Amino acid sequence: MASAQQFDVVVLGAGAAGLMCAMESGRRGRRVLVLDHADKPGKKILISGGGRCNFTNLHARPENYLSANPHFAKSAFARFTPADMIALVEKHGIPYHEKTLGQLFCDRSAHDILNLLLKECAEAGVKLQMSTSIRNVQKTGPGFVVETNAGEIRAASVVVATGGLSIPKMGATGFGYDLAQQFGLKIVECRPGLVPLVFSAQDREAWCDLSGLSAEVVASARQKKPQAFREKMLITHRGLSGPVILQASSYWRPGQPVTLDLAPDSRVFAPLLAPKARRDANAALLALRTILPARMAERWLAVHTPPGLTKDWTNASIATLEQRLHAWELTPAGTEGYVKAEVTAGGVDTADLDAKTMQARNVPGLFFIGEVVDVTGWLGGYNFQWAWASGVSAGQAA
Template sequence: MERFDTVILGAGAAGMMCAIHAASRGGRVLVVDHARAPGEKIRISGGGRCNFTNIGTSARNFLSGNPHFAKSALGRYTQHDFIGLVEKHGIAYHEKTLGQLFCDDSAKQIIAMLLDEMAQAACELRLGTTLEALERSDDGFAVRLGGDGAADIRCRHFVVACGGKSIPKMGASSLGYQIADQFGLAVTETRPALVPLTFGDEVLAGFREIAGVAADARVSCGKTSFEEALLFTHRGLSGPAILQISSYWREKQPIRIALLPRLDFFAALRASRQENGRRSISNTLAEILPKRLAAHLADANGWAGPIGDASDKKLAAIAAILHGWEVLPIGSEGYRTAEVTLGGVDTSGLSSRTMEARAVDGLYFIGEVVDVTGWLGGYNFQWAWSSGWAAGTAIAERSSPRN
């Protein structure tokens, strides 16, 4: 029988961060993961360069049944704290749009940084290891592990950091939610988030003609809007603006697209009419929008003939459609391509300060498994760092050093 102060299920961003801090006062910490390598979602993120945080992070960038829950962890371990850790390890980084920070070189540098910090804290890592059983014991938890790290273990603290359902080909599952249910914690509805949207055959037939075309847009659903790029695909719509709005979209809700939202289309079309009235409406639009997209919109809406023949009323109608194009998605690409899982362990059952289950002493839930879901742009990684830090520091305060 092996004994640890803390066992952490999941060697991802939240789990490794938690381990570093849980072991900071000498507590014996074990991290287990079914995968053959740690930090797999870190490795593939940001096109292999890891969008590791966002300089504008605040609680308003997250969806949750309790919009205030994330404030404590995010406020006590901020994006600036994590940037300091990155700089301490000499990792070069750069800012892209909207405050997103990426490694100059490789996401593997972030994984190496976390592993180095874990090694310095004397954390133990067992990969290719599965959780076979978890039960309460007199002094904490009885854990049975299978696979390469098979063992029977006793621990005082057990941390669930195994993520959500997104990207099942990487081993994602509902295990974290099952553990919550086992110990009587509620789980909110879960669904794919930050995911491309799909459309019915009638709409999709037109989209296939313009697959690969991207354009700046403001995409809205209800009262929520995001202004970034969208991308037409063979399956429907993708791109940052679509991924963002997918977290707010629900079945049978239309989305509204304003192409080039900062452009006054009516004024631009009137100027083009005056400059060259013989030019077709399609060709006029092609001076403003990507050529294939302009042709598609002109054909789909019957915008034929020279622009010189178009009245102000017609130009205003064209501008209204370009700034208010409404389409009805029929679904999303699902967990297969979703970057995160929306929903999760209900925050009403957790301490916002420590991430510990209120009714189960020593049981913690951190990262994606919790009902806290960030926008696209580094926010979900910051939640992983912050929630992992919150649980890890709370555990360290309770753990006694072992010789």
């Protein structure tokens, strides 16, 4: 029987967080091995941002993240900022641009970011071992034994960077959560995040034939302190999508409504209130077409015009119509699930982790980073920044 391989650090997962952790640890002279069951590293990096990798966001702050402990991410973000990631990208001569709302994308391809990570890992002496499945992880005295299909590995530290449940076709599994529970860590309930919402049967009948139409709206999910987002909404053949819906979806819970303001910063029906103005359905439709696609405007009026308004266009009735336009409530039947979710919300409870190092409080040498942790960012480079920051934090300690 072959003797076990010996390393200082074994990183489980060759994604954004895992590779960042590995290179940071390797730079400290640690002997680092990265294991992954996939045949190639960084598969989710390569499909991100439409293939151009939205690698960070200029505005990334702890308040842009969901977590049972909203303060947990502060330490990691102080340790590795968006400016630090930009400096690393510029060090490798990778051209990039700001798209909207602080989102930074590669000019060429997401391969640039993956190649950056792989080059840094190689220079730090990190070893990558792909197509390797983990069968068991056990604590043995001061270190760990990792049993794989390729043999046994011993290490002083194990870093879990196995990601969440989103996009199972890319190989996502619940392995990281199972491992956390094996060692006594709690899991905050997981759910799909940054995911399209599915209409109820009634709303599907009313709206899905308008699939493909979009508009800029403000969306929020009902909570004690609703978080509102303003971006594009897209009607699909099953429900609602687009950046603003993905953002709101992370805050949404089953049975709750989503509130949509279809006319941000605009009093659409104000022209009908002017002296001698025309007041009828055609005038209302013309006004609504200034901010919505024609077919969507026509449908919205047909669904929302109060009874009797077709004959009685009083100031009060017009005000009611305006109010409905700015507070359209829909109660989704659900989401498109992990198949379409960009991230997994929830995860390893931050109460069981040290915020400075990402180490499990009760299991010395065991670390959790990236998406597997209960820290979920907004759409637009925020989750990559968490991957980098949490990876660096663990890499400096593991």
